Amino acid sequence: MSETNGIEARGLVRVFKKGPRAVDGIDLDVAPGEIYGFLGPNGAGKSTTVLMLTTLLPPTEGTARVAGHDIVREGPAVRAAIGAALQEAALDPYLTGREHMRLQAGLHGLPREERERRGNELLERVGLAQAADRKVGGYSGGMKRRLDVGLALVHRPRIIFLDEPTTGLDIQSRTALWEEVGRLSREDGVTVFLTTQYLEEADALADRVGIIDHGRLVAEGTPADLKAEIGRSAIEVVPAEAGDCDRLSAVLGRFGESVGAPSGSVAVRFGNGDDLADVIRALDAEGVRIAKLTVHEPTLDDVFLAKTGYSLEGAGEDTGEQSAVAPSAELAREGAGA
């Protein structure tokens, strides 16, 4: 591969000492300028993949090239081409935003006169110009995240890795960060590799999405293509009489498989060739009166469900058995020579 802004991985594996096979043979092709969303629950292997692609963790098996450079043999060249905002917004609480910019720019070897200019430009860009001289310890979570992203851009990287950049942020901060990520790709031509456990984030931001589960890539494509694979819509019906739920369930059962629905309602995914009008007619014929009927287009969660057998929404809380040890904890353990 010549020097591009792309990412290419073949059979990438990472096995931790006394730990799980965190990444289990991943193949990736991320095109230059693309926003690639890496979607999966906690412990699926997203962060471990990012650590390998950013050269901070050697792979156990497989190869990868980032910006045209081999991640194992050409680590310094990879690092020069990339920027990364890793899972924790790793900032020094005693330094100000501006001091962080100066430090980062200096360590990347920017000339002294450019450090100030670039720092100011990025602080403005991430909306922190007013707070630039405040200590980071007093920043909100959203401000820290935005500074983190700004710092990753100091040396004008061609590829940026964002590891769960909006986790824990309020909707306003999340939206602001989405806009910035979109702008990076659209206006600056930066390739963005974004990990997330939020379906709407992958849906709204990513040109293509890779779904990872238990260290394996289980689906990949544009959000539209992935949803089209599922193809069928779901309907959710609330009966006018609460006691009609069983009858409603029996009628809807003729049109497709039952899917999870809030209490007091029934939902099914349409079988192929079924029609909403047929459902209405059947309900009318059975005398089931309805209070509300909603048609749900397929979502990425439906795709996730279809590919893995469980829903991503709430997976962080209720699928503890599939949460591998966090890579940072593993790194710490390995670093300590355990």
Place this chain on the structure above:
Amino acid sequence: MRPQSLANSALLVRRSVIRILRQPANIVFAFAFPLLLLAVNSGGLNATTDIPGFPTDSYLTFALAVPFVQGALFAALSAGQNFGEDIESGFLSRLSLTPLTRSSLLAGQLSGAVALGIFQAAIFLAVGEAAGASFEAGPAGIPVLIALSILITLGFGSLGALAALRTGSGEAVQGMFPLFFVFLFLSSMAMPRDLIQHQWFATIATWNPVSYLLEAIRSLLITGWNAEALALGFACAAGIAAVGIAASSASLRTRMVRT
């Protein structure tokens, strides 16, 4: 070290100093505690100078060596704690993604402690002078004392860094503070080795390198120029620094994983 590496170390030194100055508790412990202990000891133990063979009639002059070593310990622990916090917070990973070399990182982290150590040495010397302690080596002894303080801080600082790199925790480094102090108390801190009554204590103090650090500083204060004491002091400080830097470099290689 190449120019960019030196520039990177300088950036980290600046950061270390800013961090230290913005944590008032560090300043208080690094300066106030050693001086407070000096005031208490020199006031309460002055009668010790009546013991036959005691090398000076001023306990203040005898005890003034302690703040230099104690201050170096505080500076080192502060550096180690900051290093540990960098590991915990992921800041080390951020640094790993820059062209920063491991040697620049270690040099930067340790130089912050050394900068604090130099400042401490100057303050302790000035306070001692103002309180009436003697300094027999004269003005030429000042750069020697500062150089020894730098080496001691570097040695202890490298041990603090090693503790941070092995544990990956600022709190764990802080927890090692009493251990460092045991070494200080089991030395010739309060009494010359040849006047220590209990044989076990004298033996431990003789094997404890901290005794030789104190005695080298004391030689400048009390005797003037004692080549043997200075050579032993510098050799012990250099030995601690060499072992600490080698061990922390090896640990950093494991901790700062990158291809």
